[in-house]
Amino acid sequence: MIAEILTIGDELLRGEIVDSNKAFLSDRLLSLDVQTHWHASVRDDPADMTDAFLRAAERADVVLVSGGLGPTRDDLTSSVLAESFGRKLVRDENALEGIRAFFRAVGREMTPNNATQADFPEGAEVLANPIGTAPGFMLPLERAVFFCVPGVPREMMRMLDEQVLPRLAKRTGVAQVVRARLLRTFGTGESMLDDQLEDIAAADDVALGFRTAFPDNYLRPVARAATPEEAEAKLDRVCAQIRERLGAIIYGEGEETLPAVVGRLLREKGQTLAVAESCTGGLIAESVTEEPGASECFLGGVVAYANEAKRALLGVPQAVLEEHGAVSEETVRAMAEGVRERFGATYGLATTGISGPDGGSEDKPVGLVYLALARAEGTFVEHFVFPLDRHRHRRLTAHAALDWVRRAVLGEELLGPTLMRARGGASLPGASGKGT
Amino acid sequence: MIAEILTIGDELLRGEIVDSNKAFLSDRLLSLDVQTHWHASVRDDPADMTDAFLRAAERADVVLVSGGLGPTRDDLTSSVLAESFGRKLVRDENALEGIRAFFRAVGREMTPNNATQADFPEGAEVLANPIGTAPGFMLPLERAVFFCVPGVPREMMRMLDEQVLPRLAKRTGVAQVVRARLLRTFGTGESMLDDQLEDIAAADDVALGFRTAFPDNYLRPVARAATPEEAEAKLDRVCAQIRERLGAIIYGEGEETLPAVVGRLLREKGQTLAVAESCTGGLIAESVTEEPGASECFLGGVVAYANEAKRALLGVPQAVLEEHGAVSEETVRAMAEGVRERFGATYGLATTGISGPDGGSEDKPVGLVYLALARAEGTFVEHFVFPLDRHRHRRLTAHAALDWVRRAVLGEELLGPTLMRARGGASLPGASGKGT
Numbered sequence: 005m006i007a008e009i010l011t012i013g014d015e016l017l018r019g020e021i022v023d024s025n026k027a028f029l030s031d032r033l034l035s036l037d038v039q040t041h042w043h044a045s046v047r048d049d050p051a052d053m054t055d056a057f058l059r060a061a062e063r064a065d066v067v068l069v070s071g072g073l074g075p076t077r078d079d080l081t082s083s084v085l086a087e088s089f090g091r092k093l094v095r096d097e098n099a100l101e102g103i104r105a106f107f108r109a110v111g112r113e114m115t116p117n118n119a120t121q122a123d124f125p126e127g128a129e130v131l132a133n134p135i136g137t138a139p140g141f142m143l144p145l146e147r148a149v150f151f152c153v154p155g156v157p158r159e160m161m162r163m164l165d166e167q168v169l170p171r172l173a174k175r176t177g178v179a180q181v182v183r184a185r186l187l188r189t190f191g192t193g194e195s196m197l198d199d200q201l202e203d204i205a206a207a208d209d210v211a212l213g214f215r216t217a218f219p220d221n222y223l224r225p226v227a228r229a230a231t232p233e234e235a236e237a238k239l240d241r242v243c244a245q246i247r248e249r250l251g252a253i254i255y256g257e258g259e260e261t262l263p264a265v266v267g268r269l270l271r272e273k274g275q276t277l278a279v280a281e282s283c284t285g286g287l288i289a290e291s292v293t294e295e296p297g298a299s300e301c302f303l304g305g306v307v308a309y310a311n312e313a314k315r316a317l318l319g320v321p322q323a324v325l326e327e328h329g330a331v332s333e334e335t336v337r338a339m340a341e342g343v344r345e346r347f348g349a350t351y352g353l354a355t356t357g358i359s360g361p362d363g364g365s366e367d368k369p370v371g372l373v374y375l376a377l378a379r380a381e382g383t384f385v386e387h388f389v390f391p392l393d394r395h396r397h398r399r400l401t402a403h404a405a406l407d408w409v410r411r412a413v414l415g416e417e418l419l420g421p422t423l424m425r426a427r428g429g430a431s432l433p434g435a436s437g438k439g440t
Numbered sequence: 441m442i443a444e445i446l447t448i449g450d451e452l453l454r455g456e457i458v459d460s461n462k463a464f465l466s467d468r469l470l471s472l473d474v475q476t477h478w479h480a481s482v483r484d485d486p487a488d489m490t491d492a493f494l495r496a497a498e499r500a501d502v503v504l505v506s507g508g509l510g511p512t513r514d515d516l517t518s519s520v521l522a523e524s525f526g527r528k529l530v531r532d533e534n535a536l537e538g539i540r541a542f543f544r545a546v547g548r549e550m551t552p553n554n555a556t557q558a559d560f561p562e563g564a565e566v567l568a569n570p571i572g573t574a575p576g577f578m579l580p581l582e583r584a585v586f587f588c589v590p591g592v593p594r595e596m597m598r599m600l601d602e603q604v605l606p607r608l609a610k611r612t613g614v615a616q617v618v619r620a621r622l623l624r625t626f627g628t629g630e631s632m633l634d635d636q637l638e639d640i641a642a643a644d645d646v647a648l649g650f651r652t653a654f655p656d657n658y659l660r661p662v663a664r665a666a667t668p669e670e671a672e673a674k675l676d677r678v679c680a681q682i683r684e685r686l687g688a689i690i691y692g693e694g695e696e697t698l699p700a701v702v703g704r705l706l707r708e709k710g711q712t713l714a715v716a717e718s719c720t721g722g723l724i725a726e727s728v729t730e731e732p733g734a735s736e737c738f739l740g741g742v743v744a745y746a747n748e749a750k751r752a753l754l755g756v757p758q759a760v761l762e763e764h765g766a767v768s769e770e771t772v773r774a775m776a777e778g779v780r781e782r783f784g785a786t787y788g789l790a791t792t793g794i795s796g797p798d799g800g801s802e803d804k805p806v807g808l809v810y811l812a813l814a815r816a817e818g819t820f821v822e823h824f825v826f827p828l829d830r831h832r833h834r835r836l837t838a839h840a841a842l843d844w845v846r847r848a849v850l851g852e853e854l855l856g857p858t859l860m861r862a863r864g865g866a867s868l869p870g871a872s873g874k875g876t
Contacts, residue, residue: 017476019466020651022458026481030455040453041488045462045479052477215456279743285729286722289743293721296797296830304745306753307715307725313740313783317753347749361732394732 005176007033008042008064010056012071012081013155016045025070025160032164036173037182037228038066048078050087057088061148066172068164071155073138075117081152082141086125089145094126095119099139106137131167135159142171149175183235185243187223188256190407191419194221200249210242219400220262223254252416255407263291266406269413270301270350277409278347279305280318280339282330282356283373287402303347308339314356318342331356331368333376333385340376340383351412352378353405359397373401377408377418384408384418441612443469444478444500446492448507448517449591452481461506461596468600472609473618473664474502484514486523493524497584502608504600507591509574511553517588518577522561525581530562531555535575542573567603571595578607585611619671621679623659624692626843627855630657636685646678655836656698659690688852691843699727702842705849706737706786713845714783715741716754716775718766718792719809723838739783744775750792754778767792767804769821776812776819787848788814789841795833809837813844813854820844820854 009029015021023045030040042064046052053072060067072081086093100122107114124130124141131140131151136159143150151168153160173181189197194214198205201223205212213224223246227238247254256265270277279288289305292298306317311330314320320338328334336356344352357373364370369389376385390400408418445465451457459481466476478500482488489508496503508517522529536558543550560566560577567576567587572595579586587604589596609617625633630652634641637659641648649660659682663674683690692701706713715724725741728734742753747766750756756774764770772792780788793809800806805825812821826836844854 016463017466017479018470019463019468019476022460022463023479024458027452027455027458030453032455034454040455041483041485043453043459043479043481047477049477278749281722281725284726285734286717286725286741286743289717289722289745290720290726293743293745294831294834298721299745299799302745304749304753305722305743307722307729307741307743309725309729309735309738309740310783313714316782317740317742346752347746363735395730398730 005036005038005065006063007038007040007066007068008044008060009040010060010067010069011043011045011155012048012053012069013045014047014078016071017047025155025157028157028161029068029070029164032169033066033068033172035182035184036169036176038172038176048072048080050080050084053080053084054088057085057150061089061145061150064148067148067150068168069150069152070160073121073140073152073154075115075121075137079120082120082124085143085150085152089125089143091125091127091143093123096122096124096130096139099124099130102132102139103137129171131163133159133163135162140167142168181230181232181235182226182228183232183239184224184226185239186258187225187243187246187254188260188262189221189223189250189253190219190255190262190403192221192253197221197223197250197253201246204242204245204249207242210238212242218396219403252411252414255410261291261295262403262406262410264295266410266413267292267295267298267301269410271297273413275350275413276301276303276347277351277353278303278343278349279405280343280352280354281305281307282309282314282339282354283359284355284398284402284405285309287398288353288355288405291402291406303349305347306343314339318346329368331358331372331374333374333387336374336376337378337383337385340378340385344378350379351409352376353409354378355401355405357397357401359394359401361394371397373397375401375405375408377405377412379412386419441472441474441501442499443474443476443502443504444480444496445476446496446503446505447479447481447591448484448489448505449481450483450514452507453483461591461593464593464597465504465506465600468605469502469504469608471618471620472605472612474608474612484508484516486516486520489516489520490524493521493586497525497581497586500584503584503586504604505586505588506596509557509576509588509590511551511557511573515556518556518559518561521579521586521588525561525579527561527563527579529559532558532560532566532575535560535566538568538575539573565607567599569595569599571598576603578604617666617668617671618662618664619668619675620660620662621675622694623661623679623682623690624696624698625657625659625686625689626655626691626698626839628657628689633657633659633686633689637682640678640681640685643678646674648678654832655839688847688850691846697727697731698839698842698846700731702846702849703728703731703734703737705846707733709849711786711849712737712739712783713787713789714739714779714785715841716779716788716790717741717743718745718750718775718790719795720791720834720838720841721745723834724789724791724841727838727842739785741783742779750775754782765804767794767808767810769810769823772810772812773814773819773821776814776821780814786815787845788812789845790814791837791841793833793837795830795837797830807833809833811837811841811844813841813848815848822855 026043046056072079121138128141128143138154140153153163211226215222225242227235229235286307292302308314319342324334336354339354340352354376360370371389371391374387462479482492508515557574564577564579569575574590576589589599647662651658661678663671665671722743728738744750755778760770772790775790776788790812794806796806807825807827810823
C-alpha cells in the first residue's frame with residue numbers, strides 16, 4: 005500500500021512553522037509496511053485543497069490529512085473533502101456531545117463555532133480525540149481511504165497510534181508486519197559502529213539503520229515477519245547480538261534519554277549525585293532534574309562560573325587556581341571532590357573548560373575541557389579537546405560527563421573508544437560536518 | 441508571483457528527518473512578496489520527480505527545488521529536470537573546476553562521482569556554492585523559473601540569500617518589497633495584546649501578525665513599500681508606536697532571547713547575577729551561560745535540589761525549612777539572599793516550587809512556585825500557581841524569574857500584568873492548552 009500525506013494550513017505555506025507531522029506520520033506508516041510516496045502541503049483554500057484531495061485519491065491507497073479540523077472559518081477539511089467527493093456534510097450527534105463533554109471537563113463553555121467540528125462527510129467513521137476538541141475521521145472511497153486528523157502534534161500522534169493505525173492494519177491485510185527498535189549509543193563514531201556490526205547488518209531478515217543525533221548515534225534494527233510476535237522475536241535476537249558486540253557503548257533503548265537512564269540507575273542502586281559545573285553552566289543539573297524522580301538521587305550542584313565561586317563555594321584552594329588556572333586537572337579534581345563532600349553524595353562530577361568562541365590561548369585552546377568523577381575509591385580525571393561551537397561543546401561535555409556516571413554505576417570502564425581517542429587533542433569523529 | 445517548493449529525498453518520505461527547508465524558503469520568499477501556494481516532497485524517483493516538476497511548472501511562477509544535487513546515483517535533480525523539459529545535460533567546465541578547487545581547499549581528492557555535480561540542463565545558469573560541493577542552478581522556462589539548491593540546510597540557506605533571492609528580485613520586478621520585524625513579548629496573553637494593539641493592527645500599511653511561542657508571544661509587523669528604505673521607515677514608525685503602547689512587556693527584538701537580553705543589560709550596567717535554583721534545577725544558569733560573554737556578568741549559582749543542600753550551601757536556617765517547608769516565602773527569600781551574599785552578586789535570584797507530576801499536597805499543590813529577587817535595596821518575593829506539565833512549569837518559572845532580573849536592571853516594575861493575575865492561584869492565560 006502506498007500513502008500520501010497532506011498537511012493543511014496557511015501558516016505552513018507562510019513558513020511560520022516547521023511541519024514535523026509529516027516525518028512522524030511517514031515513520032509510523034512504515035511500521036505497517038506502508039510506504040509514503042508523496043508529501044504535500046496546501047493553504048486553507050478550497051480550490052487548492054480540492055485539487056490536492058483529488059490527486060491524492062487517484063495515486064495513493066492511503067491518504068493521511070492533518071489540519072483544518074478546528075472551529076474557525078479557516079478550518080475546511082471536512083467540508084471540502086465532502087464536496088470533493090460529492091458527499092453531504094452530516095452532523096454527528098455523538099461527536100457533538102463528545103465536544104460538549106470535553107469543554108465541561110476543562111470548565112469552559114462550548115461556542116457555536118465548535119459545533120462545526122462535529123460535521124463530517126456522509127459515510128465517514130468518527131475517530132475520538134480525548135485530548136482536544138476536534139474529532140478526526142476515516143472516509144473510505146473507491147480505491148483510497150482518507151484519514152483526517154488534527155494538526156496539533158500531540159493530538160495527531162495520539163489519534164494516529166490509538167485510532168488510525170489499528171484501523172489501517174485491518175484494512176491493509178498485509179502479509180507482513182514491520183517492527184523496529186531504537187538502540188541508543190554514545191562514545192563511538194558511526195563508521196566504527198558500521199565496522200563492528202557489518203555482518204549483523206548484512207544478515208537477511210533484519211535491516212539495520214544508522215542515524216546520527218548529536219551527540220549520540222542510533223541503531224535502528226527493523227524486522228519484517230508474518231506476525232507481530234515473530235517480528236519482535238527477530239528483534240530480540242538481533243538486539244541481543246548487537247548488545248553483546250557493543251557492550252556499554254549502548255546506553256539505552258527507545259525514548260529514554262541518557263539523563264533519564266542515569267537517574268534510573270542511581271535510584272536502583274540507592275546512590276546519589278552532585279555536580280560542579282563551570283563551562284557546562286548548569287546543563288548537567290538541568291538535564292538530570294528534567295526527569296520525574298530526580299529528587300531521589302540528585303542532591304544538587306554548584307555552577308561555579310566565576311573563579312572566585314570555585315574557591316568560595318567548592319573549596320578549590322586559591323593557590324591551585326593561581327598556579328594551574330581554572331581549566332586544569334588540579335582544579336577539576338578539587339571541584340569534584342569539593343561538591344561530593346559538601347552535598348554528601350556518592351558521586352561528585354565536575355566540568356571545567358573553554359567552550360568558546362573566546363577564552364582560548366596557545367596552551368589552552370578553545371575546545372579544551374577537563375572532567376572529573378569523584379567517588380569513595382578515588383577521583384578519575386581526564387581532559388579532551390572537542391573542536392565544536394559553544395552550543396555543541398557544552399552539550400558533548402555534559403553528555404560525556406553523564407556517561408561517566410552511568411558507567412561508574414554499572415562498573416564499566418569510564419571511557420568509550422572515541423572519547424579515548426579524543427583525549428588530549430585528537431578530534432572526535434562525528435564532531436565534523438558532513439555535506440550535500 | 442506564486443511559488444511552489446519541492447524537496448527531494450527518500451529520507452524525507454521515510455520520515456527519517458523533519459523537513460525544515462520548506463519553512464525557511466517560504467518565509468524568505470515572502471520578503472519579495474512571493475507567496476508559496478504548494479509544498480511537496482517526492483522520493484529520489486525519476487517518475488515521481490518528473491510528475492512533480494511538470495505539475496509545478498504548470499501552476500507556479502517560481503519553483504524552488506531543494507535536494508538531489510549530490511554525487512551519488514540517487515541524486516537525480518539535474519538529469520530528471522533536463523529530461524522533463526527536453527533539454528540536453530551539459531557539463532559546465534567552470535563549475536567542474538570549482539568543485540575540484542573545493543576539494544583541494546579541504547585537502548581531499550575529488551572522486552569521479554563528483555564530476556556529475558557539474559552537469560546541468562542546457563540553458564541553466566550555475567549558482568556557486570562556497571560551502572559545499574554541489575553548485576545549484578537556475579533554469580528559466582516558458583512561464584516558470586526553477587531554482588535548484590542543495591538539501592543541506594546551511595548550504596541551501598546561504599545559496600538562497602546570496603544567489604537565488606537577488607536573481608528572483610530582478611525577475612519579479614515587483615513594485616513592492618516586503619520587510620518584517622519580530623517583537624518579543626512576555627508577561628501578557630495573546631488576547632490582551634490583541635486588545636491593546638487593535639487600532640495599530642487595523643491600520644492600512646502595516647500588517648500585524650501574532651504568534652505564540654511558549655512562554656513568549658511574538659508580534660510580527662510586516663510592511664510593504666516601493667523600496668526597502670520606505671518599508672523599514674514604516675516599520676520603525678509602527679514599532680515605536682507598539683513599544684510606546686506596550687512598554688516593558690516587550691523584552692527584545694529579532695532573534696535575541698530573554699537570557700541573551702538579560703546578559704547584555706547586566707553587562708551594560710556592570711552588574712552581576714547569581715542564582716539559587718530548586719525546581720528549575722539549573723535551567724536559569726544554563727540559559728544565561730549559553731550566551732558568549734556570560735562570564736562578565738554571571739557569577740554562578742547553586743542547584744539546591746535536596747533540602748539539606750538549601751541549608752548547607754545557601755545558609756537557609758534549618759528552623760525555617762522545618763517550620764515553613766522548602767516551598768515557602770521564607771525559604772525562597774533566604775535562598776536568594778544567601779546566594780547573593782555567597783557569590784557577592786548585585787542580584788540574587790531564587791526559585792523553589794513543585795513542578796510535578798508528584799509532590800503536591802492540599803495546601804501546596806503541584807504548580808505552586810515561589811520566586812525571590814534579592815538586591816541591595818531589599819528582597820522581592822512572590823508566589824504563583826502555574827498549572828502546566830513539568831517541562832513547561834520549569835521553563836515558565838525560569839523565564840518569569842529572568843524577566844524579573846531584566847525589569848530590575850531597567851528600573852521597571854517587576855510583575856507583568858499576566859503574572860500579576862497568576863499570583864497565588866489564578867491560572868495563566870497562554871498557559872492553558874489551545875486546540876486543533
